[in-house]
Amino acid sequence: MPQPDADTHRLLHTPAEAAALLAVRESWLRREAGRREIPCTFLGRHLRFSSDDLASIAGQAPGPHAPPDHRAAAPSPFGTESSSCAATLALLGHRSVHPPVTP
Incomplete structure (x- = not known):
């Protein structure tokens, strides 16, 4: 039998x-x-991974490894620029130097 x-x-x-x-x-x-969080082996302080560990880690992933785009996932808490500026200024007690924007 041949050796790997x-x-x-x-x-x-x-x-x-x-x-x-x-x-x-x-x-x-x-x-x-x-x-x-993933299978691994510690030899003393040395971290190592067996072939079985690697297969298990690869099997845990539901799809391609791509970092999530957090910017597109959450809408801005401030809304659109014109409404958020006016709301922020109103909360702070400041008056806008520009007339109100009408839609």
Whole structure:
């Protein structure tokens, strides 16, 4: 029976290697492992990932790894520029130097 290539079937991967294989940032991988949110192995203080760990992490993701666009998700609490400026000035007790905008 042929032996698997040692370079492609390593027993444990470093965080940098695991991040490259998963196409994620190493800092994210370390943070999630530190929180115990993803499967990992600690050898003393050294963080490592098995092939099973990597498969499990990859299987947890529902879709492509893309950062969420937080700017588009939440509408501005201030509304449109003309209404928000007038409302802010009214709350602060200031008078606008411009006449009110009518729609």
